Amino acid sequence: MEYFLQTQAWADFQESLGRRVHQRSGQGWSFLAVEEKNPAGKVVYAPYGPVASSAEAFDAALAALTDAARSCGAVFVRIEPVGLGTAGAAELLRGRGLQPAPASQQPExxxxxxxxxxxxxxxxxxxxxxxxxxxxxxxxxxxxxxxxxxxxxxxxxxxxxxxxxxxxxxxxxxxxxxxxxxxxxxxxxxxxxxxxxxxxxxxxxxxxxxxxxxxxxxxxxxxxxxxxxxxxxxxxxxxxxxxxxxxxxxxxxxxxxxxxxxxxxxxxxxxxxxxxxxxxAYPGTWDLPVKKLRYRTYQLARRLRDKLR
Missing domain, CATH: 3.40.630.30 (Gcn5-related N-acetyltransferase (GNAT))
Incomplete structure (x- = not known):
């Protein structure tokens, strides 16, 4: 399946809203990611992406996403790697330094x-x-x-x-x-x-x-x-x-x-x-910190806010 949120039409729509879009591809992988604002700062978010045909292709896509985040000063990368399925996905993602986002942005x-x-x-x-x-x-x-x-x-x-x-x-x-x-x-x-x-x-x-x-x-x-x-x-x-x-x-x-x-x-x-x-079923939304200290501060502040509520 090709997910609409990873198409050129969706990139064009995001740009029509004045948002910056990052699109890259390589052997067996591609992604469309959008710069968004978050209480932590700037985020590079790939909705239902990246698309990758293998674990190796996923690693290449993740490296390119990290590079894009660094280039624009983003605090973290947010992904939804639907192509990984759910069996073993959490272990694979945690092994690459990702952690579950506070909430899923797209349906799981x-x-x-x-x-x-x-x-x-x-x-x-x-x-x-x-x-x-x-x-x-x-x-x-x-x-x-x-x-x-x-x-x-x-x-x-x-x-x-x-x-x-x-x-x-x-x-x-x-x-x-x-x-x-x-x-x-x-x-x-x-x-x-x-x-x-x-x-x-x-x-x-x-x-x-x-x-x-x-x-x-x-x-x-x-x-x-x-x-x-x-x-x-x-x-x-x-x-x-x-x-x-x-x-x-x-x-x-x-x-x-x-x-x-x-x-x-x-x-x-x-x-x-x-x-x-x-x-x-999909693995859900996951974050890869790029500015780790700032991301950790954001997570602590969010947990404190949730406790006060």
Whole structure:
């Protein structure tokens, strides 16, 4: 799988926000890393990276990341080496001087729907209610369309505001998602899928595409039409379109572990798992101190703050 956060399109988007991006590659490895601010100072962060085909390639990528961090005065490197898997990853990372970050920045567990089989088989893996809604919701006057027009992001923003008021969470800002739309939608790197009832929007989902994977990133619906469950056939439509485009996977982007019913994602995890995907686990977010004394001071201050809270 090619992770969208390691693509050129994501680098272009980060640069459109005024952030400095570091991109390097070598034999069997590559990375896209972004300079970010942290209470410790500057950080060089590689989301779902670096990409490496072997332990030797990983070491070369880590050396290049460290070099990039030193060149810009960063306090530490932050990575999410998804290609390592989870078996033995912690030992390998600790052996190279890395330590777990205070919190993971990207999901450690996701659900992946594989699109390589015939789409009838993809549908067969879903819960029957999902298949039935996809096949029959048109009888209720619901239709679906996709858009690469950045102005259409307003549809999703309106639904996100509704969801935030209902569930008491804070979505990403309108400015951020509007810039996502302006940067990524015209090129086809992002697509907005819209469910409409008699021509009026009732649900929307924004997806990002890499060379082989579509990532289900943001979705929300109109509360007044919840009984139609349009979000289910909307997601199946997103998958069918990805299949038609020749993509191999749909990443449903973050689910809760089965043994964590109190997890903040537990509610929509059941929704995502109803599409018949397979779970994939990642090692999480790890830090490599470059300015070790300053990083240690940052960690001590963070622990003291947490105790006071």
């Amino acid at each position: 567990l996701s659900s992946i729907v594989d699109l390589e089989p015939d789409f009838k088989e993809v549908l067969a893996r879903m819960k029957p209610v999902n298949r039935n809604l996809y096949r029959n919701i048109h009888k209720k006057g619901v239709t679906f369309r996709k858009s690469q027009d950045p102005e259409d992001i307003r549809i999703l923003l309106n639904f996100l505001h509704m969801t935030a008021r209902r569930n008491g969470f804070k979505p990403q800002s309108d400015d951020y998602l509007s810039q996502v739309a302006r940067s990524l939608m015209p090129s086809g790197a992002a697509t907005l899928f819209i469910a409409e009832l008699h021509g009026g929007p009732i649900a929307a989902a924004l997806a990002y595409d890499s060379a082989d994977t579509r990532t289900y990133a943001h979705a929300a619906l109109d509360d007044s039409h919840r009984k139609l469950s349009a979000g289910i056939p909307l997601l199946v439509t997103l998958m069918a379109d990805a299949k038609d485009k020749g993509l191999k996977h749909v990443d449903l982007w973050g689910v809760a572990p089965d043994d964590r019913p109190d997890h903040k994602w537990a509610g929509f995890t059941a929704f995502k798992k109803s599409f018949g995907g397979r779970e994939i």
